Amino acid sequence: MIVICKGWVTSSISLSDGRRQILAFFLPGDIVSTPSLFEPISGRLIEAVTEVTYRKFKRSELKTILFKNPSLFEKVSKCWIEEKANSDQLALDLGRRTADERIARLILNLAERLAKRGMVHGQTLDFPLRQRQIADATGLTPVHVSKVLGEFQRADLIEISNRSLVITNEPALRQIAGPK
Amino acid sequence: MIVICKGWVTSSISLSDGRRQILAFFLPGDIVSTPSLFEPISGRLIEAVTEVTYRKFKRSELKTILFKNPSLFEKVSKCWIEEKANSDQLALDLGRRTADERIARLILNLAERLAKRGMVHGQTLDFPLRQRQIADATGLTPVHVSKVLGEFQRADLIEISNRSLVITNEPALRQIAGPK
DNA sequence: CGATTGTTTGATGAAAGTCAAGTACCGTGG
C-alpha cells in the first residue's frame, strides 16, 4: 500500500489496441488504491505525472495493525465507500456528460481537492497534466481537449500557463460543469 | 445488506436534469452493493428490472459475525476487489469504447454471468431488459440502442424475442466486442 | 378496446473524432 507524499500520480487501464482510460488522479496524502490494501490488484497501471515521493507500507504489517485496532475498520470502510462514490461519479461523467462538462468538472474537482490540502493560492494551482492525460481521464481525444481548453481560456474562465492554472471565473465554470 | 434470490436488479445514479447512468445489474446470488455492507450508501437508486425476491441482513449482525470469523475478511476483501474491477471496466467501456462494442460486451457479460449460475440453456437466456435500460447502462440513447440491436439481429449475431435472447454467433459477437 | 409504454425507422443535426500542417516548448549536445 502506497501513500503519496509529494507529486501527482495516475491509475489507468488500457486495451490491447492502446486505448487508455485514467481512473483516478492521486494527490499528496492520498492512498493509492484502497482495494489493494490487502491484496495486489492486477491490470492497473500506476504512473507518475510529476516527480513523486511516497511511503510504502507492507501488507502484512497493515493486517496485524488493523486486527489489533478493529475501530480502524470504520476508517477503511469509509475510505472504500468514498472510492466507490468516485468510481460511480466517473461512470456518470463518462456515460452521460458532454465534453465541456467533463473537463470543467475535472478542473473543479482537482482544484477542490488541492484546496483541502492548502495547495491553492488565491485561485491559482499547480496543474502538471498534459492534455493527453486530460483526454485519457475524460474519454476524449487530445485534440478535442485542446479545443475545449482554448475556448475556456478565450471565455476567461481559466488561464493556463507554466503548468499552473487560475480559475478566473469559478461561477461560470461551475455553470458549464452542469447539474450535480 | 441485500442478496438477490430471484430476478434482476439495477443500481444507478442520476443528475437533476434526468440523465441517468446504470452502474450495475445484479443477478440472483449477487450481493447488492458491497460498500453498503457496513454503512448505508447515498445517491444510488436500486430498482427491480423484473419481479424480485431477496434476503436482507442486518448490518449489526453482519458486523458481529465478521468479527467472530476474521477469515471472512478475506472474502469481503475479494468481493470488494471484484466490484472495483467492474467499476473500472465500466469506466473503460464508457470512456473508450464505441456503441457497438459496449452493447456487445453488455450482452456477453450478462450471458457469462448467467451461465455461471446455470441460467443459460443452449445459447438462450432470459433477457428482461428494456432498451431504455440498456441505453442507461451503456451511456447511449434508446434510439441508438434499437438501431444497434437491429443490426446485430439482421447480421444473425443474436435473436431477441419474448424477453429472451439467443446468441447465434458468439465468435462474431466477441469480435465486435473488441479487444480485451 | 383504448391508453400507455416500448420499439423501429428515416431524416436531420450536433458533438466529437481524424487528419494534417504549422507553431511553440524543451532538453541535449556541440
Place this chain on the structure above:
DNA sequence: CCACGGTACTTGACTTTCATCAAACAATCG
C-alpha cells in the same frame, strides 16, 4: 549560447458517430 530533434499544443478542414426529432407500428395491460 545556439542548433537540433522530439514532444506537446493549436488550428482548420473534413468525417464519423451518435443524438434528436418525429412518425408509425407493436406490445401490454387495465
